[in-house]
Amino acid sequence: MITNSSHEHSGKDPFGARLGMWLFLFTEVILFGGLFVLYAAYLSRYPGEFAQAAHRLDMIMGGSNTIVLLTSSLFVALAVSALQRSEKTAATLFLLGTVISAMVFLGIKYLEWSAKIGHGIYPDSAILNEMARGEIIFFGLYFVTTGLHGLHVLIGMFIILVMLVRVRIGTVDADNFTQLEVSGLYWHLVDLIWIFIFPLYYLLL
Amino acid sequence: MDGETRHIISYRTLVIIWLALLVLTAITIGVSRIHLGPLNIWAALGIASIKSALVIFFFMHLKHEPLFLKVFLLIALLTLAIFIGLNFFDVLYR
Numbered sequence: 001m002i003t004n005s006s007h008e009h010s011g012k013d014p015f016g017a018r019l020g021m022w023l024f025l026f027t028e029v030i031l032f033g034g035l036f037v038l039y040a041a042y043l044s045r046y047p048g049e050f051a052q053a054a055h056r057l058d059m060i061m062g063g064s065n066t067i068v069l070l071t072s073s074l075f076v077a078l079a080v081s082a083l084q085r086s087e088k089t090a091a092t093l094f095l096l097g098t099v100i101s102a103m104v105f106l107g108i109k110y111l112e113w114s115a116k117i118g119h120g121i122y123p124d125s126a127i128l129n130e131m132a133r134g135e136i137i138f139f140g141l142y143f144v145t146t147g148l149h150g151l152h153v154l155i156g157m158f159i160i161l162v163m164l165v166r167v168r169i170g171t172v173d174a175d176n177f178t179q180l181e182v183s184g185l186y187w188h189l190v191d192l193i194w195i196f197i198f199p200l201y202y203l204l205l
Numbered sequence: 206m207d208g209e210t211r212h213i214i215s216y217r218t219l220v221i222i223w224l225a226l227l228v229l230t231a232i233t234i235g236v237s238r239i240h241l242g243p244l245n246i247w248a249a250l251g252i253a254s255i256k257s258a259l260v261i262f263f264f265m266h267l268k269h270e271p272l273f274l275k276v277f278l279l280i281a282l283l284t285l286a287i288f289i290g291l292n293f294f295d296v297l298y299r
Contacts, residue, residue: 015271018270018274019274019277022274022277022278023277026278026281029281029282029285030284030285030288033285033288033289036289037288037289037292040289040292040293041292041293041296043246044293044296044297045296059234063230063234066230067227067230070223070226070227070230071223073223073260073264074219074220074222074223074264076264077214077219077263077264078216078219080214080266081213081214081215081216081219084211084213085213181266184264184265185265188260188261188264188265191260191264192257192260192261195253195256195257195260196250196253196257198230198233198253199233199237199249199250199252199253200246200249203233203234203237203249204237204245204246205237205238205240205245
């Protein structure tokens with residue numbers, strides 16, 4: 001257990017900062033929630049066609065990315081604990097682990113999308129337009145949802161990279177780690193969204 | 206909340222949570238390969254919710270946050286549930 005300096009003295013309000021980040025995360029949940037509602041509504045209308053389209057997705061790539069993101073979340077959580085204990089080197093290494101995981105995730109996503117586009121499956125492609133209506137909707141939602149999620153991974157990666165540098169140079173430390181904590185919250189949200197994307201898109205029967 | 210005392214979650218706890226998340230991922234994949242009809246989607250959502258709870262309570266430290274923040278999260282999730290529920294009220298009974 002450690003005690004932060006009172007915000008009355010430092011002018012800082014760590015709880016307020018975390019509350020603000022959680023509030024922002026709720027808006028993100030509603031943003032992705034809208035896409036999941038569309039998914040659910042069309043799944044109920046075209047269950048067979050959704051399943052058929054889902055079989056075209058690469059479960060190995062989706063599964064690998066699930067493991068990569070869960071691990072990246074672990075690294076961020078470890079980094080926060082490390083910094084709270086003033087273990088600066090460990091915190092830096094854990095954050096490096098997160099950044100590398102994010103790069104691996106985006107690399108796998110690149111290969112996955114390349115394979116899809118290589119097979120002529122991308123929004124409004126001739127091959128996709130020949131498919132059943134449910135399949136067209138499935139792939140439309142797939143590209144929008146995983147694309148928006150991928151954008152979040154990219155943004156999160158840069159935020160974590162900035163935190164890594166700040167921990168390294170000492171502007172974020174055991175007495176001043178709220179920035180790292182709220183950055184971590186954002187990163188965990190990216191992981192949370194993927195926890196739902198993976199079974200809904202890649203594992204649908 | 207002034208000069209708040211913060212709890213440090215041990216490496217051990219975090220690694221155990223991570224292992225639990227990996228096991229749940231394996232279970233999701235396993236369950237998804239068995240034909241259960243409409244139950245498949247509910248099993249997938251159920252396991253994803255358990256995984257989310259682990260991430261939220263341990264990785265995101267919600268377990269050690271004040272009740273206020275927990276209620277805040279509950280309200281947000283209820284809002285989402287109402288949003289989804291009302292949509293289905295429309296979609297299913299058209």
